[in-house]
Amino acid sequence: MVLAEASPEADERELMRAIAVDRDRAAFSRLFAQYAPKVKAFLLRGGLQNAVSEELVQDVMLILWRRAETYDPAQASLSTWIYTIARNRRADYFRRSREIGAEATESVEESDPDAATDRIIEQRQQHVRLRAAVATLPVEQADVLRRAFFEHKSHSEIASECGLPLGTIKSRIRLAMRHLRGVLEEKDG
């Protein structure tokens, strides 16, 4: 537990708390420096122009500032929370999801005020393990996941770009997820 607390993730949690509780601008600047360039890279990989990407980065970070108190470390790591905000902003931009859909998605992620510290630590350890497991996925599975997460492409689009049948793309997704779930369960047991 002591080990878990002395980590960059624990540090990020502290920064988020400082933003939520003290409206700490310096804490915000540190998270901005850490994540804004990554969010921009994510949006550029999704095919957005430079100027639009910067505009959306601005929006994403504004949401982080305003809604910092809704971030629940027991539910998701900070990178995942930011990923979700960026994903939603990007979807809004493409107008793929109408307002109703976006609202519905958010309601799944309501924070649980009673989440125990144990759960926060467990969640964080899982994220660290998952991050390591993602790095060891076979190249072709990791490639499909990156295309899906970053490039905003449907599985049929990915299939035609790779010159592969749709079934192959689907089975790579399933294999990747089975592998990641396996890694998490193995360590849990």
Add this chain to the structure above:
Amino acid sequence: MSVRHQVPDEMLLDFVVGGAGAGKQVLLSTHLAMSGASRERYGMMREVGGALLEALDGEPLTQATAERVLRDASVAQLETTTELGRADQRSADKTKLCGTVLPPPLASITQHAHDPKVWRTIGFGVKSVLLPCSSPKGRTHLLYARPGVQIAPHTHTGEELVLVLSGAFTDDGEVFEPGDLAVNDSSRVHAPVIDTSTPCLCLVVTEGPIRYTGKAGWLLNRFCQL
């Protein structure tokens, strides 16, 4: 009771990355609200997104700065307070429809379904109502079927997702209960039965019309569409 028929991985991934249409988003959000196991898988997939984001090399910013964000924030402070007020109201709003308490993602968009006049009879003991999250590629309905109803044999011209909200149906020997998700397509003909003593309420998203295959198919194809 645990949900046996969960969303398949590739469909869940599409939902996680924001690729699903509005109707599918509502249906899958409702499925997640009803199935703890699916919710856990959703959480894990989202963490994969976070892990991939973390692993990206950042792109240098040319316009966006932390100071600019904070300046924007102070201008629009008032707006936030009203936004949050509305969100609170929404989560308090719970709805019972056809004797079923609907999970929050669905409750807010089914208010009109309380008026019996908006329901359309599409067959013996079967009626439906169109929901506002529909699009041409994903028509979204609530479907209500009385106990004992057998849907005539049919196949699909596009993907069809059926989420059981209450009651149950049996399809090809498999039982679908509340929270269960059935995925149907053009690969097979089926004839689901409501073989319980309670009515079955489902949320259905269809990409294309149904094609009935029996003798009276030509007639049903004209009149018994969702």
